Amino acid sequence: SQQGEExxxxxxxxxxxxxxxxxxxxxxxxxxxxxxxxSGRGLVHLILIRSNEREKHSxxxxxxxxxxxxxxxxxxxxxxAADTASYFCATDPLLTQGGSEKLVFGKGTKLTVNP
Amino acid sequence: DTAVSQxxxxxxxxMGNDKSIKCEQNLGHDTMYWxxxxxxxxxxxxxxxxxxxxxxxxxxxxRFSPKSPDKAHLNLHINSLELGDSAVYFCASSSRKKTENSxxxxxxxxxxxVT
Numbered sequence: 647s648q649q650g651e652e653x654x655x656x657x658x659x660x661x662x663x664x665x666x667x668x669x670x671x672x673x674x675x676x677x678x679x680x681x682x683x684x685s686g687r688g689l690v691h692l693i694l695i696r697s698n699e700r701e702k703h704s705x706x707x708x709x710x711x712x713x714x715x716x717x718x719x720x721x722x723x724x725x726x727a728a729d730t731a732s733y734f735c736a737t738d739p740l741l742t743q744g745g746s747e748k749l750v751f752g753k754g755t756k757l758t759v760n761p
Numbered sequence: 762d763t764a765v766s767q768x769x770x771x772x773x774x775x776m777g778n779d780k781s782i783k784c785e786q787n788l789g790h791d792t793m794y795w796x797x798x799x800x801x802x803x804x805x806x807x808x809x810x811x812x813x814x815x816x817x818x819x820x821x822x823x824r825f826s827p828k829s830p831d832k833a834h835l836n837l838h839i840n841s842l843e844l845g846d847s848a849v850y851f852c853a854s855s856s857r858k859k860t861e862n863s864x865x866x867x868x869x870x871x872x873x874x875v876t
Binding site for chain 2: 683734736
């Protein structure tokens with residue numbers, strides 16, 4: 647069954663505002679990754695957060711991870727029109743015997759930043 | 762100097778035909794993948810090869826056959842195309858670790874339309 651579920655499905659904001667997207671998952675993980683997809687292009691990796699980390703920053707991106715709630719959030723601060731894209735979380739499930747299995751992607755949040 | 766390149770970008774064909782999509786990566790990665798993205802943007806893994814060896818083979822019709830001549834190339838051949846095969850197919854690559862999934866590098870996709 648699908649692991650990651652993003653929320654909301656779509657988000658429309660004005661330039662300069664912050665955008666927050668959430669991801670919930672069901673099983674234990676090694677890490678959680680966020681990707682961005684511009685229209686007609688492939689996914690681009692943004693940030694990876696491991697299960698023993700709670701927060702990570704990269705430029706205007708801030709990712710949090712709450713393993714007790716099995717959820718993560720991606721915050722984009724001071725958004726720009728160029729941030730318009732779909733954002734996906736992908737979970738790396740932790741196998742009971744250790745190691746990892748395939749990444750599982752959510753359905754994505756479509757972000758529109760209006761100029 | 763594209764990192765993961767796949768051809769063609771667009772493929773329009775009729776039901777029953779056989780077609781191939783090619784993928785090459787110049788990142789020195791040892792693992793390559795094929796993903797299918799449907800009209801609702803849901804991204805699902807199809808196959809994964811590590812050093813030319815098949816390591817992930819999801820429940821995919823056997824009309825789909827991947828081939829990896831070397832670790833920099835992973836091609837996808839599809840026999841007897843059906844309407845439901847219409848989707849965007851993404852190639853990706855990564856450096857495989859035993860303990861976790863590394864970030865994926867995606868190509869820009871091949872939009873397959875079966876008429």
